[in-house]
Amino acid sequence: MEDGELARNTAEAVARRSYGKLVALLAARTRDVTAAEDALAEAFAAALAHWPQSGVPANPEAWLITTAKRKTIDSARHRHRAEQAADHLKLMADELTCANDNEIPDERLSLMFACAHPAIEAGIRAPLILQTVLGFDAATIASAFLIAPSSMSQRLVRAKAKIRRAGIPFRLPSRGDLSERLDAVLDAIYTTYCEGWSDPRGTDINRRNLATEGIWLGRLVASLLPDEPEALGLLALMLHTEARREARRSADGEFVPLTEQDTLLWDRTLIEEAEMLLLRASTMKAIGRFQLEAAIQSAHATRCFTGRTDWRAILGLYDALWRMTHSPVVAINRAVALAETDGPQAGLAALDVQAADGRLSQYQPYWAARAELLSRAGHEQDAGEALDIAIGLESDPAIRRFLQRKRSVLQG
Amino acid sequence: MQYTLLIYTDPAYFARSQPDETQKRIAAYNAYFEALKKEDVMVSSNRLRPTSDATTVQVANGKTNVLNGPYAETREELGGYFLIDVPDLDAAISWAARCPGSSHGKVEVRPVWTM
Numbered sequence: 001m002e003d004g005e006l007a008r009n010t011a012e013a014v015a016r017r018s019y020g021k022l023v024a025l026l027a028a029r030t031r032d033v034t035a036a037e038d039a040l041a042e043a044f045a046a047a048l049a050h051w052p053q054s055g056v057p058a059n060p061e062a063w064l065i066t067t068a069k070r071k072t073i074d075s076a077r078h079r080h081r082a083e084q085a086a087d088h089l090k091l092m093a094d095e096l097t098c099a100n101d102n103e104i105p106d107e108r109l110s111l112m113f114a115c116a117h118p119a120i121e122a123g124i125r126a127p128l129i130l131q132t133v134l135g136f137d138a139a140t141i142a143s144a145f146l147i148a149p150s151s152m153s154q155r156l157v158r159a160k161a162k163i164r165r166a167g168i169p170f171r172l173p174s175r176g177d178l179s180e181r182l183d184a185v186l187d188a189i190y191t192t193y194c195e196g197w198s199d200p201r202g203t204d205i206n207r208r209n210l211a212t213e214g215i216w217l218g219r220l221v222a223s224l225l226p227d228e229p230e231a232l233g234l235l236a237l238m239l240h241t242e243a244r245r246e247a248r249r250s251a252d253g254e255f256v257p258l259t260e261q262d263t264l265l266w267d268r269t270l271i272e273e274a275e276m277l278l279l280r281a282s283t284m285k286a287i288g289r290f291q292l293e294a295a296i297q298s299a300h301a302t303r304c305f306t307g308r309t310d311w312r313a314i315l316g317l318y319d320a321l322w323r324m325t326h327s328p329v330v331a332i333n334r335a336v337a338l339a340e341t342d343g344p345q346a347g348l349a350a351l352d353v354q355a356a357d358g359r360l361s362q363y364q365p366y367w368a369a370r371a372e373l374l375s376r377a378g379h380e381q382d383a384g385e386a387l388d389i390a391i392g393l394e395s396d397p398a399i400r401r402f403l404q405r406k407r408s409v410l411q412g
Numbered sequence: 413m414q415y416t417l418l419i420y421t422d423p424a425y426f427a428r429s430q431p432d433e434t435q436k437r438i439a440a441y442n443a444y445f446e447a448l449k450k451e452d453v454m455v456s457s458n459r460l461r462p463t464s465d466a467t468t469v470q471v472a473n474g475k476t477n478v479l480n481g482p483y484a485e486t487r488e489e490l491g492g493y494f495l496i497d498v499p500d501l502d503a504a505i506s507w508a509a510r511c512p513g514s515s516h517g518k519v520e521v522r523p524v525w526t527m
Contacts, residue, residue, distance in 0.1 A: 119501060166523050167413040169500035177502075 007051030011044055014060045020133035022061065024107035026068055028170040031114075033132055033160040035072060043068035108133055109224045110170040112217075115159075116184040117168045124159045126188040126195075131156055134213055144195055144210050179288075182225070186234045186290060189217045193238050211245075214238060222277070229281035233291030236277040240297035243270035255402040263304035271301050292321045296333075311340035328357045332369050344376040364393040368403060375410060384410045414455060414524035415504040417494040421517030422487055423462050440512040448496065453507065459492035488517060495524070 019040070026036035043064045057063040115128040127145060130136045142152035162168070173181040193214025218235040225231045247265035250256055278294050296317045303309050318334035321327075331354045339347025351370055360366040367390035375383035387407045394400045429437070448454035463482035470477045482489065494511065498504050501521070508519040 117501070167415075167499075167501045167504070169502050173502065 004052040007056055008048060010051065010056045010060055011047045014047075014064065015044060015135065018061050018064075019135035020108045020111065021106055022065055022068065023132050023135075024111035024170070025065060025105065026072065027132075028107045028110060030072075031164045031168065031170060033163055034157070035075065036068070037132070039068040039071040039075070040064070042071045106224070107170060108220065110172060112185050112188075112221070113173060113181060114163055114168050114170050116181070116188050117163075118181070118184065119166055119168055120159050120162060121155075122184075122187075124155045125184065126191040127152060128156060128159050129185075129188050129217065130192060130210075130213065132160075133217065179228075179230070182228060182230060183289075185221065186230060189214055189221065190234060190238070190290075192217065193241075197241065211242065215242060227284065229284040229286050230288040230290050232277045232281040233288060233294045236274040236281065237290055237294035237297060239270045239274035239277070240294060240301055243267040243274070243301070249398065253398060255396075255398040257402075258300060259309070266301070266304050268304070271304070274298065274301075287320075289321065289324055292317055292324065296321070309340075311337055315341050328354055328360055328363070329365070332360075332363075332366050335373070336369050339373050339376070344373045347373045348377060362393060364390050364399075367393065371406070375406075380410055413500065413504075414495060414497050414526075415501075416522050416524060417496065417504070417508050417511055417513075418490055418520040418522060419492050419494075419511065419513035419517060420488040420520065421491045421513060423489060423491075424487075425516060437512060437516070444511055447510070448494065448507070453496045453498050453503075455495040455497050457492070457494045460490060462491075463489045491517070 022040055023033065023036050026039060027033045030036070046067050047060070047064060051057070111132055112129055115132060116125045120128065127141045130141050130144075131138065138153035138156055139149045141156075142149040145152065172178065192210050196209065196211025196214055215235070215238050218231075218238050222231045222235045243266050244258070244261060246267070247261035247263070248256060256262075274294065275298060278291065278298055281291050281294075296314055299310055299314045299317065315334065315337040318330060318337050322330050322334055332351065335347045335350035335354070338350050348370070351366070351373065354360060354366070367386045371383045371386035371390060374380075374386060384407060387403055387410065391400055391403045391407065394403060426434070445454075445457070448457075466482045468479040468481060468483050470479075491513070494507075496504065496507055498507065501523075504521050504523075508514055508521050511519050513519050
């Protein structure tokens with residue numbers, strides 16, 4: 001391999017593996033994420049220019065950090081008035097000495113807590129984490145979240161400015177705030193995963209990556225906070241869902257609902273890993289939303305070992321989740337589980353209670369669930385009408401075709 | 413970093429208060445004031461007269477308009493502020509949460525614009 005190619009490959013490998021670590025370390029003291037990103041970009045460019053001649057350094061991460069810090073000092077000299085620059089330079093000099101050690105401290109968790117701080121708009125937290133921890137550019141994030149690139153880029157810039165100007169700290173929250181703040185971090189990671197999950201065939205490369213990156217972030221947080229049961233619960237939830245990726249579409253790309261999936265296509269390795277995580281979380285005796293959702297998926301997963309689904313257990317878990325979240329989405333799933341244990345009329349009655357919540361009239365799964373239970377209860381015509389509404393609300397073509405097939409069976 | 417804690421309260425709430433409630437509130441503010449001083453985070457603080465005592469001034473085309481009353485008529489009004497010096501936003505949020513104003517009104521945390 002030529003030196004140039006080796007240098008480029010090494011720089012790229014370091015960028016992929018360590019980007020977030022380097023941004024976090026650079027931004028941790030100054031809270032200036034944009035400056036950290038800029039300095040790092042320059043350091044990577046310098047690496048590509050120097051490494052082919054000088055050879056790849058023994059510790060590429062330390063080389064990049066040192067170079068990036070020099071760049072930050074240079075630009076601080078230009079930007080700040082003398083006395084401010086002096087403070088800044090002293091800070092940076094302290095940092096330089098520590099960067100010479102081989103051990104690069106891992107500040108990524110602090111960075112994630114800054115990105116998911118309650119002072120940051122909730123909708124931009126997940127994109128911000130993708131950009132700062134994983135180095136995604138605004139255009140890629142925009143296409144994954146189906147937002148116009150210019151608007152995404154503007155919102156990211158604003159959020160980074162807020163971190164710096166409002167003085168959002170880069171550190172773990174105090175014990176009292178930790179669990180609430182951790183929820184926001186976990187939410188952002190789960191959002192990332194779910195955005196990727198909505199493209200199960202992986203035809204859109206940006207979205208498919210999101211599921212993988214969500215799991216990667218989940219693993220990172222679970223490894224950095226191994227005693228936080230909800231962090232383990234979220235990872236278990238994502239792994240259980242991920243285990244069914246292959247089964248979720250038929251060979252010709254059609255949607256296959258969970259209860260009809262071929263369990264032989266489920267990934268047993270992922271399921272076992274998820275089960276281990278959930279078991280470990282349960283020993284910590286602090287139940288939470290993600291552990292409950294993972295437990296529901298775990299109950300579904302047992303079908304691949306026992307051949308049957310324990311709906312009574314699932315109903316109990318949805319009851320607990322409903323008491324905790326009062327989410328109408330949970331209520332719909334609970335009604336479906338109730339229909340399995342107590343018959344379609346009981347499920348329909350539970351759905352009727354939820355119908356008072358106006359938001360559900362625009363929610364496809366509500367109408368699909370309603371249609372399914374109506375048809376099981378023998379109300380074919382009402383079922384057809386509910387399906388028509390569900391079809392009109394669905395944007396995923398594969399799921400729309402699935403609903404249309406159901407509709408045609410009803411008519412026949 | 414310096415932050416201002418801007419205390420927004422409903423004057424009607426104070427008007428309704430019983431004397432013992434008012435006493436309790438004053439005691440709470442005194443204790444808070446002492447805590448800020450003891451931990452050496454307070455830069456300054458003031459309570460403001462109600463907006464009925466406010467005058468709003470605007471100069472347009474060289475003419476000074478003086479209006480009786482506040483800039484904006486709202487149910488809750490700025491009743492006072494604390495200017496504090498703390499390491500970061502979380503520290504400021506924690507002081508805002510300890511401020512009696514966050515229990516009987518709302519406290520807006522605003523970083524000071526350093527020139």
